Amino acid sequence: MDRAELTAALEAMLVTAGAPLSAAAAAEALGEPTLGAAEVGEVLEAIARAWDREDSGLRAEKVADGWRCVTPAQLDSYLRALHGVTARQRLSQPALEVLAIVAHRQPVTLPEINFIRGANSASVLRTLLERRLLRLAGRKKVVGKPFLYRTSKEFLIHFGLERAEDLPDPEELLKEESAAID
């Protein structure tokens, strides 16, 4: 194993470790009898120096039990912004649950959704309305006249359906696939 491959392997270990990487653990993973923890430690230090450049998005910092791979603190604002950008295209677990309840029980009211989920779903519902995945569909004729919710046209398009009635029965959908094994 030459120095280039050793450096590459240790870099890969650092970025995939998820926890501090000790020189001893790295040396063991390399499995070369001639490479001890001391030698590996030196290469890790060299990597830390090489990463410490203005145009690098990685840093290796020495902590109690080894080396840890982090991003430079001054880039935090960009990373937070990125998280916000990607969050918009993503759906939280509560949102998926509310969507599933409305899809399979529509039309349905917020109190009914809350009762089934056992949690207040008002803000999640609002987000789904804003994203146009759900729509308002009148009021229920009971005390308080709560709003009724249905899935939207965009919801149907996303799932490749023509009508809400084409939504498969959830039990049958998951059963059908296994039943078809003949």
Place this chain on the structure above:
Amino acid sequence: MDRAELTAALEAMLVTAGAPLSAAAAAEALGEPTLGAAEVGEVLEAIARAWDREDSGLRAEKVADGWRCVTPAQLDSYLRALHGVTARQRLSQPALEVLAIVAHRQPVTLPEINFIRGANSASVLRTLLERRLLRLAGRKKVVGKPFLYRTSKEFLIHFGLERAEDLPDPEELLKEESAAID
């Protein structure tokens, strides 16, 4: 923002993104009106070239409409040793065939897959759906409204493709094969 900081920020985004990073999302997160997706894309490409060195443990590859950070394939054995991963479950021959059919003819129904393979593929299909390599994409507008299947983003990421259409044409593969025999 100078070029060095831009490079560092994009590197940091790449290693923390967790999913393919699109140039548009990165540009939005940077929040500089003068930096569009095209300019950011160029810098991402420059990072990919810079990382492509023998002594680097990182690679940037373009998949599923974005850039993804991975480790080079030849370092797998060291990483498996470090993370204590022994064997990975391979995709079976029927699973690969179903993937090939869906990738090539999507959207496609189970009866169509069965016909092309000449074998029942229901259980294989189910496994691939559970592994998120395929996804349900609505129902076909024919009698019985059978479900339609497509390859997923996970499929593109796993096979390193930008689009499913980037898969080679089977006819070309056959030609290459017979050419190699001659």
Place this chain on the structure above:
Amino acid sequence: MNEVQDLSVGPPVELAVFSGPLDLLLHLIRKNEVSIYDIPIFAICDQYNGHLRAMQELDLDVAGEFLWMAAWLLHLKSKMLLPQTAAEGEDPREELVERLLAYRRVKELASFLHDSDLVRRGLWGPAVAPPTAGGEETELDWEEVDLRLLAQTYLDVMQRFAAAHPPPLAVLPLRFNVQDSMRDLYSRVLDEGLVPLLRHLHSRSDPEEVVTMIVATLELVRLRGVFAEQRRPFAEIYLRPGDHRLDPEELLNRGVVNG
């Protein structure tokens, strides 16, 4: 690799790897070095059936699709025996050839995916935590949310709901009790000497009362307070006084008397 001709000697060990009848057919065509456009149906049909037999001998689960293909090959064989008329012109093997060609393309692409999978499963993604991470719920890529995930989520939610709201146990207060029924029946038997049980039961519309009366009758019979008689099957059951005189306390305690 086994030669197809070796089949009579013993089953080839690679049998299990055929992913379907088309796969097996392609294998035979390659082994025999014949053209896919001019398949010698007679030889291939025999070899295919030889493989099937070997698979059955090895106790492999021969799926229906393999048998279906065997039937098709036999059908083709019989068609090939018929003298070809010029008007027909059509090659009976045409459909089979087309399906084999389509399947061969699938296999080719599958083999490409196999090689790609082999290399690419060795790629690792970084595990560098972004500054905002930590304690956040998992989020899903909306693009990747499909009908199946939606259905699974719904079932999970409903299951969670059912677990949090177990159905209440239906413990209704008893409207009839055995002691009362025993006392009524016993006094009636003593008064009337002979009581038609079935007629009594039929006159009651409440199943709970009927059950109570039957239990009461059985208790009275057990305590020898009454005897039950039925002359022939399905006939009326008559209750008459037994050989043991029950006192009120025995009736109340179903025979258990203190001291």
